Amino acid sequence: MTAQTLDGAATLRTIKAELAERVAALEEKGVVPGLGTVLVGDDPGSHWYVGAKHKDCAEIGITSIRRDLPATASQAEVEAVIDELNADDACTGFLVQQPTGLDEFALLSRVDPGKDVDGLHPMNLGKLVLGESGPLPCTPVGAIELLRRHDVAIAGAEVVVVGRGLTVGRPLGLLLTRRSENATVTLCHTGTVDLAAHVRRADIVIAAAGVPGIITSDIVKPGAAVLDVGVSRVDGKVTGDVHPGVWDVAGWVSPNPKGVGPMTRAMLLSNIVEIAERSVA
Numbered sequence: 001m002t003a004q005t006l007d008g009a010a011t012l013r014t015i016k017a018e019l020a021e022r023v024a025a026l027e028e029k030g031v032v033p034g035l036g037t038v039l040v041g042d043d044p045g046s047h048w049y050v051g052a053k054h055k056d057c058a059e060i061g062i063t064s065i066r067r068d069l070p071a072t073a074s075q076a077e078v079e080a081v082i083d084e085l086n087a088d089d090a091c092t093g094f095l096v097q098q099p100t101g102l103d104e105f106a107l108l109s110r111v112d113p114g115k116d117v118d119g120l121h122p123m124n125l126g127k128l129v130l131g132e133s134g135p136l137p138c139t140p141v142g143a144i145e146l147l148r149r150h151d152v153a154i155a156g157a158e159v160v161v162v163g164r165g166l167t168v169g170r171p172l173g174l175l176l177t178r179r180s181e182n183a184t185v186t187l188c189h190t191g192t193v194d195l196a197a198h199v200r201r202a203d204i205v206i207a208a209a210g211v212p213g214i215i216t217s218d219i220v221k222p223g224a225a226v227l228d229v230g231v232s233r234v235d236g237k238v239t240g241d242v243h244p245g246v247w248d249v250a251g252w253v254s255p256n257p258k259g260v261g262p263m264t265r266a267m268l269l270s271n272i273v274e275i276a277e278r279s280v281a
């Protein structure tokens with residue numbers, strides 16, 4: 001058996017075409033959405049991500065506001081840039097690319113929660129816990145949207161999430177257990193005693209551990225959907241958490257690259273357009 005591809009790159013193209021129409025409708029009402037990014041330091045990976053986000057924006061008519069700061073930038077300097085973007089009417093929403101090497105909680109907390117396109121501000125994460133609407137974290141929502149658009153059943157599914165990080169695993173548990181998703185979620189992490197026993201029971205496995213190849217074919221239930229969110233660099237190449245042998249057993253697999261990564265960008269664009277639409281409603 002060879003798994004079907006959960007193609008994030010193609011889905012990003014589809015979503016961009018949908019959003020381009022909504023951006024055009026906003027422009028007719030005199031609103032041009034703008035995305036701001038704050039990048040600290042010169043990590044090549046981070047530069048690539050931020051560049052890709054601005055390219056996406058240009059393609060669909062969203063303007064870009066880019067603030068690149070040197071690795072030597074202080075907490076106060078980054079906070080001053082955040083204050084500036086909070087006050088800038090041309091900036092619909094913005095994000096501080098992680099990691100910064102600075103106090104991330106202080107930075108996240110300083111972003112105007114109404115401009116938080118990452119959905120990671122403590123108030124927006126709190127709204128997610130409380131079941132109130134607000135911007136949602138891009139990577140976990142992107143993973144769910146990728147499943148939805150390939151008709152993988154989520155309601156009633158046994159989902160095993162591997163990893164409890166702030167940007168993926170932890171919010172995924174919250175998102176998937178909402179009434180609108182209705183999945184049963186097991187959140188595994190480095191303290192999990194028998195990972196294989198959990199993964200074997202899963203209809204959907206979402207791997208966000210950052211451990212290359214940790215999900216092997218012998219622990220995947222035949223026909224399961226397996227999403228590879230892990231990002232490690234092995235010899236300079238992006239390597240995911242899912243061992244290639246899994247493609248012979250699973251029903252669906254998201255590749256990495258071209259899986260959940262592009263979906264993160266799609267949900268970022270979607271968050272900006274939604275904030276802009278709310279401003280004219």
Ligand SMILES: Nc1nc(=O)c2c([nH]1)NC[C@@H]1CN(c3ccc(C(=O)N[C@@H](CCC(=O)O)C(=O)O)cc3)C=[N+]21
Nearest residue numbers: 049095096097098099118138238257258259261262264
């Ligand atoms: N404040 C903040 N918000 C983020 O959303 C955020 C962040 N910080 N820090 C880093 C992570 C990582 N991230 C990715 C975005 C796009 C791809 C992506 O499009 N990857 C392509 C290419 C991968 C490659 O070849 O390097 C793919 O998977 O096909 C991956 C990863 C957003 N992040």
